[in-house]
Amino acid sequence: MMAMKLLATLVLLISIGEIYSKTLLEKIQDDSDLSQFADLVERDPGIVSLFKYRSLTIFAPTNQAFQRYPDLKANVLYHILNTPNKLESLKAEMFTDMEGNPPIYITRKRSANGEEMYVNNAMILKSRSNVELKNEQGKKQVLHVIDDILVPLTTNQGSSDIYNPDALQFLTNANTFNIGSHRVRSFYQRVVISKKEQLYSADGFHTFFIPVEEGFKPPPRPDLIDKKVIDGHVIPNHVIFTSSAPLDQPFETEAFEDNLKVTATFFTQNDGKSSKTYVKSNTVVGDAKHTAGVVLAEVVLGNIPVKNGVVHLIHRPLMVVDTTVAKFLEMMERRHYHYSSKERVNKEKEDGPLFKFYEVIMDVGGEFMQAINSMRDVTLFAPSNEAWNRPEVRNILANKQKMREILNLHLVSERYSAEKIRSNNNQIIQVPTNVDKKFLYFNVMNQGDEKTITVEGSGVNATIIQSDIAATNGFVHIIDHVLGVPYTSVLEKLQSDPMLNDTLWLGTRNRFNDQLNATSARYTYFVPRDKAWRSLENEFPSVYKKLFMPDFSYHANSILERHLIVSDRIFTMGDLKNMSITTDALILTPVRDQLKIRVTEHDKRYSITWNNKKINVFRSDVICTNGIIHVIDRPFIEESDIRVSYSTATTFNVYQLPSLITSLVLFASTYFLY
Structure with missing residues (x-):
């Protein structure tokens, strides 16, 4: 037995010895x-x-x-x-x-x-x-x-050997390097004319962006490449490869100084099938020659290591704003031959983070592009490629009439930069769109040091994921959802809208909100916004106090039931206005009571007359997957609703039963204990 153990130990030691x-x-x-x-x-x-x-x-x-x-x-x-x-x-x-x-x-x-x-x-x-x-x-x-192959910069077969070039040597001799069909002659000429060679030969560790030849069309563009624009193509003291790039983090470029401030940022765009890398220049502070705003450029051949950093070839120059919004969209659809940094082969690819948006525009008809071209000032909220892949969006693409309205919902005939939206955040911004009586609503949310902007159109909330893409006649903001195509239920809309928190809270306490996720019925819900409840507090302080006290939560259900219609159809504000024409008092049947109202329209805005009170409709026709919401500026409530009609002295409510039983049990326990 001992011999067997010694043999096993010897085999183990031999194995360990072989490993080491x-x-x-x-x-x-x-x-x-x-x-x-x-x-x-x-x-x-x-x-x-x-x-x-x-x-x-x-x-x-x-x-x-x-x-x-x-x-x-x-x-x-x-x-x-x-x-x-x-x-x-x-x-x-x-x-x-x-x-x-x-x-x-x-x-x-x-x-x-x-x-x-x-x-x-x-x-x-x-x-x-x-x-x-x-x-x-x-x-x-x-x-x-x-997890990847390291690819050095090499010369073409038969070319003169250039070992370990810096960025200037690469730029000067680009045709001798293995970068496929890409050419950078025009940018090199602008560097020489501007006497900026030293910028590309500087010692240290830098990131260089070099636009390829095709990015210098149309012809006036090369003349716009001055010294400051060239400076805006270099991030000093940082070597940034695309895989390790801190996405959406702006880096100061060489064009970041007292009177001109330009940053560069890497970001990726996913269309559901593949991911593409882009760089954007943001002229935060512009001057007479350099327009403030963002310019996007796709990285067509990235991660080229050089002696003093890394080079990325991009499809167009940064900082140069020389196209209209319409021309920018047209460029997003173009297809060109793309040279992959690893495959070293040519392949056709779809260009631009908005090519699917442009395809939808062309499929629906040219009226939308004509509308953009007719506007002197434009702000376009453009859904990303990925946004068009959502099932609810694909289901309506064939409905061209509906799609025309949806496209126009994304168009505003005024210039709204992200900074302009943020500066107005202390007041609710209601911006008319290119659809009659349809508005966009903005909200600015603080997320750490960042301020995220959301935009709502016809009940759909979208987040701006790329802002301030500059054009000669306005701005383009890329958003993550298609406006006007609902993807949330009535309850989910209440939960996601920061303007409706109070109504959400009132409906949560006695489970009133549970029904609002159902798909078997269609809801028309008149929802007072938070400001409406503040106004009620000023008008009827005691009513407001009781309504929001936990001990009086059963009152909330009764009040909310007056605001909710459950039917086999929804009622838009247009429907209610037309129904009001033929009668002095339109009678609706909500969950509780009857709702006698009259809907009128003035200056493209709706109002509801109820109990001789004129109530402004702040947001109409917020479409959800199972109904519609109308956001109103005053709840359907009177002082007597709580003080008299629902007094605990005259009414027993089933929601009081648990607390009543608890009180009786405590009383009995105390009585028998003593």
Whole structure:
């Protein structure tokens, strides 16, 4: 028995010895998920000798990374450092073993899961990294596994060799580098004319944006590229690759100074199938030559490492505002040949974060574009590509008449920048749209240091996800929902609208709101906004106090029932106005009582006359999936509703029963105890 134990221990020790005697090359060869990288190493005897005789650090891409780019010939030496570096000792810039020793860049990024680390555009898989072993010569070697292939800047076959160029050398000799069909001659000429070469040759770590040739059309555009515009294409002292970019975080550009302030921000746009990366310049403070506002540019070839940072090729110049809103939309639909940074092949792609919006416009008819062109001042709230993929939106795309109204709901004949909306947040902004009697309503919400703007149209709330895209005649704001196409129930609308909090709270206490999520009925709900309840407090202080006291919560249900109609149809304000024409008092049947009203219209706004009181309809026809809401400026309530009709002395309400039983039990317990 003892001999068997000794034998087992010996086998175990031999196995452990074999594990710890593995070299780094053997470790990679034995890892099935690194087999394609191992195969590239094994094919090159010179690289194998590096593993045998030298200290080094290896960044090994997974097989999945290679499978995404089957035609890419990876340069193994660009994945090797000639010193052993664990994660904690990696510097911001490290020099590789590739000819010319071009650098790779290390980025540390905070995330919800702690610190993430990237090398160029590849994430370091920390759980599989920091593997430190020794080779046969006793030299230390370190392995880090990454999720993408590192792609150096290389010259075309047959071109003169330029090793480790800086951004200016790249710009000067762009036609000799492996960047596909892209050309940057026009931008280079503007850099030379403006004598800004030093900006691109500066030492340090910077991010450079270079617009490609096709972005310089139409012809007047090149003349708008002056020194300040060129400065706006450089983020100093930050090397930003697209994967590790802090999305939606503005960075100051070289054009950020006393009288002109320009930032650059990375963001992504998802259309449900793929994600594209964009950069936007925001001229926060403009001057006579440089218009305030945002200019979008797609990154058509990104993450090009150079000696002094990283270069991103973009499809048009930043900062230049030279198109109308209509022309901007037309550009969003254009298709062009796009050159992928990894696949190194040409492929057709759909361009722009609003191409689906433009497709809908063209499908419905040209009237909408004519309306935009006829306006001197325009603000367009344009749904993103992803917004058009929602099922409720797809279901109505074939209804061209409805879609025309929906499109016009997104159009305002006045200029509204995000700053203008925010500055008016102390008062409710009600903006007329291109649809008769339809308005947009804005709300500004504080989320940390950010102020998020929401816009509502016909009951649909959308968030502005990209604001202030500047045009010569106005602004475009990209929103995350299509206005006018409901996706929330009556209850969900109450829960999401900050203007209706008091009515929501009153209906919550005795479960009145539970019914408002049902899909079996159609609701018409006259909802007093918060300001309406404040007005009631001034008019009938005791009524307001009792209504909002927990002990009198049963009154709230009775009052709210007077505001709710449950039927097999909904009643728009237009319906109610037309029904009022033929009678002095239109009688509606809500859940409780009868509602005798008269609806009139003045200056494109509705009002309701009830009990000789004229009540303004602040928002009409808020469409929901199971009904409609009309937001009103005064509740249907009189002082006698609570003081007399619903006094606890004359009325017993079933909601009082639990508290009454509790009181009796406590009384009985006390009585019998003593």
